[in-house]
Amino acid sequence: MKYGRSHNVEETATQKRKLKTKPLLYLIGILLLFNIMWFIGWLTPDKPKQTDEVVASVSGQPITREQWLTAMEKEVGQEVLLDLVNNKVMETAAKKYGIKVTDKEVDLELALITAVDGKTHSGLDVEQTRQRIRSTLILEKVLSHDVVIDDETVKAFYDENESLYTILTAYRTSVIIVPTKKEAEQALDELSKGSSFDALAKEISTDLASASLGGDIGYINADTETVDPKIYAMASKTKEGKVGDVVSLTDGMYAVVQVNEIIEGTTFSYKEVKEHIKREIALEQLPQTVNPEAFWKEFDAKWFYGK
Structure with missing residues (x-):
């Protein structure tokens, strides 16, 4: 009887060891499989972006990514x-x-x-x-x-x-110039809803020189003669990173003004x-x-x- 009990105890212990070892073997197997898959993925080169991908179209005629990238390279x-x-x-x-x-x-x-x-x-x-x-x-x-x-x-x-x-206080300023107050207010509304100033200026601003730069007219101060003084007046009371109210310009046009950066005036010793x-x-x-x-x-x- 003692031998039988001892044999049963040993058999039970062996079974328990097998039960404990089995999940471990599964885990090792899974990890080994992942390592093999990662190694295969590492050896496989990344798939290049398709150059014939269509990025735009006009009257059904496609403009491909390759054409776009080639044009950008030639331009800039x-x-x-x-x-x-x-x-x-x-x-x-x-x-x-x-x-x-x-x-x-x-x-x-x-x-x-x-x-x-x-x-x-x-x-x-x-x-x-x-x-x-x-x-x-x-x-x-x-x-x-x-x-x-x-x-x-x-x-x-x-x-x-x-x-x-x-040095006078200078404002890094961007503008959107449009013919009517209504268009300026519509632009202001779109900006308040999260539209990009840069993109909107390129799309609708009639001032081609600044529109091509996303509305950027550089730094302006109280002595800047090349910019309508009403633009400076609005910039000077607009916080950095913010857009001011609609501005009625001296030539009858309307502007939306954004201040990108402010450099405070100072006197250098x-x-x-x-x-x-x-x-x-x-x-x-x-x-x-x-x-x-x-x-x-x-x-x-x-x-x-x-x-």
């Missing part, structure tokens, strides 16, 4: 790639020559640019604008690195041109602009103008469009 491809290459070249130059550009320096240059020519960077978003300024600063620092300008010359220039460094002035004077003494492309050979830059 070279300019965009040039910016990317030049930015990379200047970043590489900065590392080689130990040059640093701080956010404070970019802020200063941006403020000075908007004071002199608000439309210089229209069509670019804020980050693109800052990146372009950063690349320009690196280039200027590389070129002026070995030019010596004494402090007396710099101070004399500041004293004679102090008004240049008193001699200490704040000393290095900027020194660099500007040094650049004036260089025999010729140099652009980032001059450094392509040094840093082995190559691109799709050839030499």
Whole structure:
């Protein structure tokens, strides 16, 4: 009897072990299967996007993705790639020559640019604008690195041109220009419902120059003479990132105004602009103008469009 009980106990224990092991084996099998499937997927190349995909049509005639991408490349491809290459070249130059550009320096240059020519960077978003300024600063620092300008010359220039460094508050502004008040109010209503200002400006604005840029007219301030003063008046009382009320313009047209960014006015001290002035004077003494492309050979830059 004892032997029989012992045998039954051992048999029961073995069965329990099998019951506990069975799910574990299933789990190992499932994990192994997943690993095999993942490995097969990893070896299989991604399926390319179909270039014959229809992205639009006119009277039943399709416009394919390939046609669209080809047209965009011809229109802006070279300019965009040039910016990317030049930015990379200047970043590489900065590392080689130990040059640093701080956010404070970019802020200063941006403020000075908007004071002199608000439309210089229209069509670019804020980050693109800052990146372009950063690349320009690196280039200027590389070129002026070995030019010596004494402090007396710099101070004399500041004293004679102090008004240049008193900056008015500037508003990065976008507009939609339409012929009637009703159209302007309809545009305002669409924007309140979530429509994109950029897309709506391209679709309905009659001011072709700004419409092509999504309504962007760059930075404007109280001294900007190229923009209807009523647009500035609305921008100056509109919060950053917001859209103002409908504006009746002096030429009988109507505008919807959006403020994308505000740069507060300030007066820069001699200490704040000393290095900027020194660099500007040094650049004036260089025999010729140099652009980032001059450094392509040094840093082995190559691109799709050839030499």
